[in-house]
Amino acid sequence: MRSIISKSVGIVVMAVMVLILGVALGSAQEIKGPIKIIVPYPAGGGSDVLARLIADKLKDSLGQTVIVENKPGAGGRIGTEYAKGQPADGSSMLFVNPALFVVSPMVYSKLSYDPDKDFKPLSQINTYEFVLSVPASSNIKDVKGLIDWMKKNPKQANYGSPAAGSLPHFFGLMISKYAGVEMVHAPYSGSAPLVTALIGAQIPMAVDVFDTHIQHHPDKIRILATAGASRKHPEIPTFKELGYKDIEGVGWNGIVVPFKTPKPVIDKLNQAVVKAIKIPDVTQKIQQMGSDVTGTTAEEFGHILKQDREKWGPIIKASGFKAD
């Protein structure tokens, strides 16, 4: 009798527990809106345009209002710090890039967030390759010619980048190391003034992202090589095929979520995000911005982060660059 009672009580308890668990799981997957994508940069910039494209499509697939919230300042660090304190229930996502998640942790002695302890990767959205270019008026025709020229004119071996502490800055140092020439870095305040200076031959060469240079190639700027795994442009070789095996430089945009966001929620959001960027219309627009759509899983994105740190870490450390 007693055993029957205890058994039935046990069954009821179990049933209730299963029910609670079920409800808990169900509610965890049901993401409460409105969902916000935090962009730590001003409205209208590259990341913002990308985030708005995705937000627009997420609305349909998640059935929730999805808004883009711009929290610009301090190169994205203000928005990132803000995002780490947001609810970890799938209602907040953060747009990030290598500057925030790879470079900053290495160059700031005090950083207000920890990429690994405050966030979890959700998905890498797209990648963009770096390029090495010279003015179209230059006599230098290829990478080898450039290295020879630098060896003969070491005092003029200056390269421009869009910003100090940016990945193109360190990519330049990577080239410098392989070329065996000490190249002096001249940072500009963004791609636009850099491109202007390069076209006007104010600097002999520049390292930047593919997109900003290809529109001037070959009339005003000559891209000597792209830094991806395969050719980005049918007529421009990659560093790899030229024999510089280890020279590879790729930037990216990705989405992360606050650390405590549950796994099922991450999976659900990942599916929705990947689905959104694979819509042909969206893919085409991202490609028009000169980048390639990736749309990785959360695990793959985590792996990319790790790889990037291993790859850039030694170069950044060797450069002695410190931001504070």
Add this chain to the structure above:
Amino acid sequence: MELLSNLTLGFQTAISPQNLLYCFLGVLIGTLIGVLPGIGPVQTIAILLPATFALPPVSALIMLAGIYYGAQYGGSTTSILVNVPGEASSVVTCLDGYQMALQGRAGAALTIAALGSFVAGCFATLLLAVLAIPLSEVAFKFGPAEYFSLMVFGLIGSIVFASGSVIKAVGMVVLGLILGMVGTDITSGTHRFSFGIPELADGIGFVPLAMGLFGISEIIKSLERREKREILKSKIMGFWMSKKDIRAAAPAVARGTLTGSLLGILPGGGAILASFISYILEKKMSRDPQSFGKGNIRGVAAPESANNAASQTCFVPLLTLGIPSNVILAMMAGAMIIHGIQPGPRVISSNPTLFWGVIVSMWVGNLMLVILNLPLIGIWVKLLSVPYRLLYPAILLFCCIGIYSVNNNTFDIGLTALFGLLGYTFAKLECEPAPLILGFVLGPMMEENLRRGMLLSRGDPSVFFTRPLSLAFLFMALAMLIVIALPAIRQKREDAFHEEGEDG
């Protein structure tokens, strides 16, 4: 002939009913946000950008461009009426515009601002149509040495902003330079004077600084002079300018237009730099520099024409080379990319309707602006009869909204309040904030280019003297220094003479 057929194509595009409508919408929104202090074209275009994705690219660009140059039109209104710059590039307009309003000539000031902008807009449009491609080459001639020397010229020129003591003006320039140091150093990438406050890592914002020093401090000042208000009200005269005004303003408009058109092409400074430099030139060329800052109509006409011309010629590098010269144009480049048009040298040949349509729409838009704005002047001037107790809290509210919307950050509002108090202190000490603003704008650009020049030459300073354009700017700066020094010497002798006379 080719130009004619191109312009015809442009007109066909620009005056289609749909594009006319979007052009009108653009300039209307632009005027409104220009009038509202703090809320600028950057935020507005950013917000409206997604909405334009659904439009055809030509209409989208026509509207966005309309917002941009429309804001330069509207920005002068609050500068003149209440000394609150509606737009960053209207800061200079405060100097003489507000003084004119105090003298009851607000109508004339607003009229010349609108007409000057119109003339400048028309000229710049024509320039864009005829010379866009050769003009785009100008920017390439500017290396770090040229920029540095141009900034030196600008800084020395900034002394003329002082209508009082030269020493105080120098002090204010230096203070501006110091404030400009705050933030991330472009050359090394490290933080300077940010005291661990992340909000200061990008430096002090131009909007909080200008808004605080001019707008907020003016509101604080108004608390102590309730009665003067009546004088202002009773003295509001006709809205039209007198013949004497027209004679004085017309050449100033022409000079402002030229200065603005040229400086607009350079990346970075654009409209702000254009308005400052044109004011400097105007004052330097005047036979009566003492009257500047005291309600000289030329001090309104020149910078207002310059900022409008610059806001149009800055499209040259974008449309011909795909290089955006400021944040707003970068957003427009983004809008073009979204529509599948890669901004760059190929736009003219691959999308002639877009290129010529946008250019002609600027002329159409300028016409609309002048038609829209002239009747509004009457209404704006009437705004002055709204009691301060209602007007100023409203302005404060709009300032706060505008400043918050720049970075979505409350820190900037606190910063504005701080600069407001500082501005009030300056007013009490009779120190003028305009040289400070110019030092703040030019200082970081000067430092950046000096250090870049030195980096590229590996520490050899001769680059600044061996490049002809750079040398020319340095010579002009030297000449200006002499011109500034001469009257000061003369003044001293005169003072001495006066004192002797009084004693004797």
